Amino acid sequence: MKKMFYLLSIIALASTCLITSCTTEPSNTENTDDLTGVVFKNTDNTVYVRLAAEPDRLNPLLSTSGYSRPVWEQLFLPLLDIDPKTLDFVPFLVKARPVIAEITEGPNAGGVTYTYELRGDARWSDGQPVTVADIVFTFKIIFNANIAETAPQRVPYNALVDIQADPNQKQRFTVVTKEKYILGEAAYNSINIFPAHVFDPSGLMKNYALADLIANGEVLAKELPLQQFAEQFVSAPYSRDPAKLIGTGPYRLGQWEEGRYITMSRDHQWWADASKGGHPYLHAYPDSLVFRIIPDQTTAIAAIKDELVDVATEIDAQDFVALRENDFAKAHFNFFTPNILGFFFIAINTKNPRLTDKHVRRALAHLVDVQVVIDRVYGGFATPLPGPVSPSKPYFAKDLPLIAFNIEEAKKLLADAGWADANGDGILDKTIDGQRVAFTLEYLVTPGSKFANTLAELFKDNAAQVGIAVTIVPREFRTMLGEDVANRTFQLYAAGASADPLLDDFKQLWHTSSNTPSGSNRVQFGNAQTDALIDEIRVTLDEDKRNAMYREFQQLLYDEQPMIFLFAPQNRIAISKRFLAEGMELRPGFQVRNFVLRKLQ
Template sequence: MRKISLVLVALLLFFTCCNQPERSPDEVRIRLATEPETLSPVSYSDAGGLQVINLLFQSLLSADLATDQMKPFLANRMPIVERQDSVTLFTYELREEASWADGSPVTAADVAFTLKVLKAPLLNNEQLRPQVAFIQDISVSPENPKRFTLVAKGYTPEMELLTGDFFILPAYLFDPDGLMKSVAVKDLNGDLSELENNDNLKRYAAKFNTPDFGRNPALLQGSGGYVLEKWANGQYLTLKRKDDWWGNTTANTGHLTANPERITFQIIPENTTALLALKNRQLDVLDNISADEFEDLRKDKSFLQEYALYTPDAYEFVYAGINTRLPKFSDKRTRQAIAHLLDVNSVIKVSQQNYATPTVGPVPPSVKAYYNNNLQPYPLNTAKATELLKAAGWEREPQGWFKNINGKRVQLTLTVNYRAGNTTYENAAIILQQHAAELGIPVQVQGLENSLLSDKLKSHDFDLFFRSLSGNPFVFNFQPLFHTSFAGIGGPNYTGVGTPESDRLLLAINETADPAEKAKLLKRLQEVLYEEAAFISMYYQKERLAAHRRFENLHISGLKPNYDVSAFRLKE
């Protein structure tokens, strides 16, 4: 049956490819695991859709995957930031040459229109509306239609990124009747119930909320270097490079690219099918390859003649969280003992085939300026764990470890929760269970449906859990995770970790703009978190992808999607 099923898969791939347009020499073919629900730059809901939209539309700022740095895209430079008492002003200027598909210039009026679409009621903008809620108004320069100032409420370190991190929409194309002109950005704050009766807004919402704004190639035309050429449902999406795109004529902006003539996204839900398509040379790029399959590809000499393999350091890490509110875990020495039983190296070997990097905290080891190299990840050490448990007042008895807490005799036990179906977390839980058993500590392993796990964490109904978090190298605002003001029921500080010193450090990290001072504060924060051993960062993952060797200038990165397909060039 296995051979038959593989033959059928190969035939399906063959017929799918035959139905596509003839392949141009520099066309790049990429796999999408799921078909995008929409390509709307406002209401997209999946990573694949976002990858496509990034080639059609642009934001003021974006990540340059060649350097993993934030750079100006539609803006001609990073914003000028002016902090006042209760507001912060971010002043931008758009690139002089930036233009839309019809040749008209991108102006501040388009930015204002975009903010209205993102903030207004009745529109399908629920995903992005909270992201721009802090932007209270926009002021356009009367002398320069490409210069404007965003007025933000308060200040947080991620505001600079967020003021530039949304796709700018062409007002001429998205609102040809000017229905949104009667709405002002400053009126889109607070209670918006009265605006829901605005006739123009209701008329616009009726148009904007239709599928056309997420599927129609005539509407999906932004300032990016590509247009949507064809969308064959369930099969593929093809993007075509614009003729005479403005970004190709921009001086000194190597991060603005549109090199391949065509980019085709093949929709292949099954990982096995996607890997077969790669081996059959029907894909040029494949990411998210499983560790076992990646190891097999590394041994395939024939495959490696045509494809290169990459393992960039990702910005996603796995961690263990311990509930410090429970009396049995209130002593940090008890938590440190558990940290010595996690055996991070074995977890990496079993679940990641060693494609991961141990870490001492939530700062990625790849961000060398801010990572604390003076610390070492907790090693497996049952003798040290025993010593710490005794120091914390636990006594070893034939039935296990016991301690008198608040007048009650308490046994040290652990219930480990993780998202059911995730083998990485399951392996980590079993490895902890095995090492704890050597010391006589009973551990119950319990996989939970994701929503139930989230409910337990928010209500503080847990002992220990495994989870992962994604970050970036641009902002290090850890307040929601570690500040005690976020440790209440429903707050994101699930473990309850926090000391007066760590609270002060978190606030200072967000306030300072000096890199040297930020590095000093972040390294001290890592020391405090390491010692508290409540939020135990275990390892940062490595991505695993393959790309055809006929291309160069791939801009391999730990940031999703881990490469910049717009930069691909054919080797000469």
């Protein structure tokens, strides 16, 4: 399951007692760095985090911004989550991983059941218990067809039939699906749960059965209660109001000063603190969190040097190298470069009249010297890619060659596609739908990132050599995402896709059913052949057969060139030495609630 983040601004993954009475400190609080003579400006147990863009919302079912995640994941917890060290699922709100069984008879024969048991001590931050009804309610939200924003969330749950409560054990429930799915367990493990009593206080969805919403969602969507709930759920309070954002996480939302900061305070009544014997996986050490919204890279570097932030990720490569060589920064910060589970690209609107021809799109790919970009602009912190699959995956298509930087080949492909400078003005032109059209393109960038703008300038200069006039258009992230990209009015923009360390499900990014204003197939790729292949991959459990289909899909994608695939990046993270903390592969590159304040001399 992939989520989008915007390049290069958003890019845009021991027990405790009640903190008011006693705290069992983790065993590794001793200094491991030589901090002799180092004085820190801040000594409180507050972590100051740099966000490179304003979050859109703090509701995980509605947010499409990767910069919202570090905030909302302190409020809302999933049933299970991926351990950053082992990359295995570990239980949060449930006792263990689900019991999985194949359905061998009845209307859902060939499907799978997943049986979970909730922890009896899990509580919402208002003290109410987490119940199976809350699990069912969360899926009712997803399948309320009036909520367009949750349409991408439905993709992993296409096979869901119902969720059944165990009549003999009130904390046990079974997820029933009608077919196998390669990410079935991962999809249900990872769902963030919402409290029905907070998000539906009037019971607007109470009388609707989940199975009916799944089977007849479009018909039921016409009914007033479902419409009223949808209007309420997408309203600002349920994404911004501290009184509404009630979750199972260890922090509560404080203030959100748009353009400046978001504050969070530790919930001293957090259920996991009081868990008998201590929760084996859930901990939260900082007393408070402050997320400083700093889009501009130069301002962010100044904030690091002035200790206004304790952690910053996706630092521009050249600035990161300079920071590691700066004496003050070296004394006060540790630096990490874990791999990012994802890839960067330049998105191409394949339905734009200038860009419908795959030969034209391949010509554009020949205009980017990816290795030079990596070495000279990105500081060497990346590996070039021919497509969206990580080279670490066993089904990575090793036979696909990288697209070489080749101006002459680009000129040839453009000429073969009918583009020529008929009027001698230095710009290619062509008759499209009876009108002579100059080959001009708009390339959208977020203004805060040096790398994004440098990449755009390089592309513009190379495009000029073949007769394409590129205009670089600065666009604030939320505007670009909510207008240009959602409405499919863009031509080019720089972006990336991040992922969990799981099998690839191509449906969300590449299936034509995801080509909607709220969907993630933003380049408008696909046809009946690619859709059928994606659908088959999703239900094929035989590894050899599935891997062969993965490679076939990568070849089709490579041939169509809906994006200029750039590279798999490494993150560039700075974390203050006043905390014991590490960078990690999982997005966003750190888990702030695990930061441990050092006992400084």
